[in-house]
Amino acid sequence: TSLEDVFLKINEDSLKRLGANQPSGDSTHGAPKETAVFIADADGSNPARAVGKASQTHTLQLFGGLFLKRAISARRDRCTLCCMLLIPVGLVWGALGLIALSSRLTDTPDPLRLLPDKVFRSQRPDIPRPVPLLMAAGNEATQWKQLGEMGWNTDDSVTVTSNAFPNVASELSEHLASSQSDTMPAAFAYSPNTQLNFVGPNNVSITIGVVSLLFNSTSTHSLPCLVDSFYNTLVQQATGGLGSVAASIHSLPLSNEDKAEVDSFVALFAAIVILIPFA
Helix, strand or coil, X not given: CCHHHHHHHHHHHHHHHHHHCCCCCECCCECCCCCEEEECCCCCCCCCEEEEHXXXXXXXXXXXXXXXXXXXXXXXXXXXXXXXXXXXXXHHHXXXXXXXXXXXXXXXXXXXXXXXXXXXXXXXXXXXXXXXCEEECCXXXXXXXXXXXXXXXXXXXXXXXXXXXXXXXXXXXXXXXXXXXXXXXXXXEEXXXXXXXXXXXXXXXXXXXXXXXEECCCCCCHHHHHXXXXXXXXXXXXXCCCCCCCCEECCCCCCHHHHHHHHHHHXXXXXXXXXXXXX
């Protein structure tokens, strides 16, 4: 016999005792009178119906017995009560969190400004600040204060035999290969008077400036960051600090098909999590 059957049996005995205490009718006093409450429908279309107070008392006793049964069961096993209350609530909150996470997965991230501190903050947090930049000793770029203002540390330098291109690029590359360091993400050199000879009918020869940008393969964002720093420096020098270049990289947004796939998967998983408490 379950605990619920016991409470129902108790209420049944109470109703029997209540009926036994009522006086029976005889020829002298007449038939016993039943006290009733008349309740009319809300729309008034049907006639009033009578509901005995005894039936109302019986219903209240049934609900009271069931509530008392639940209270005793919860008091006996508090761990089960906590699981019945906390786990469903936690699962529902988890499902709502998954739905909120879906928008973050499909949203396009904010643009990343190509400055050393911002680029290496997320990619390489182990690199010191300002970010080290290997320079060629005696190179013109070592005098550029703009590089330090943008977040580069140009104190590290290596001695080269010539700052002309391509010698300076070759020697910087050899130094990086022989002295590998995870905290040295890039190298920089500028050769302003580089002569290019074009072999042809006219034998044209021009003089240009060539920049050597070398970066560590573990820091792929170093190259676009160096390009931005280089052109920003040239623009500031040409305009006397009145102009500058501000470059950023931006991820391409997801296609509608990819967004639909992510949303459908998250919605399905969230629905399963919500249905678990009601199973």
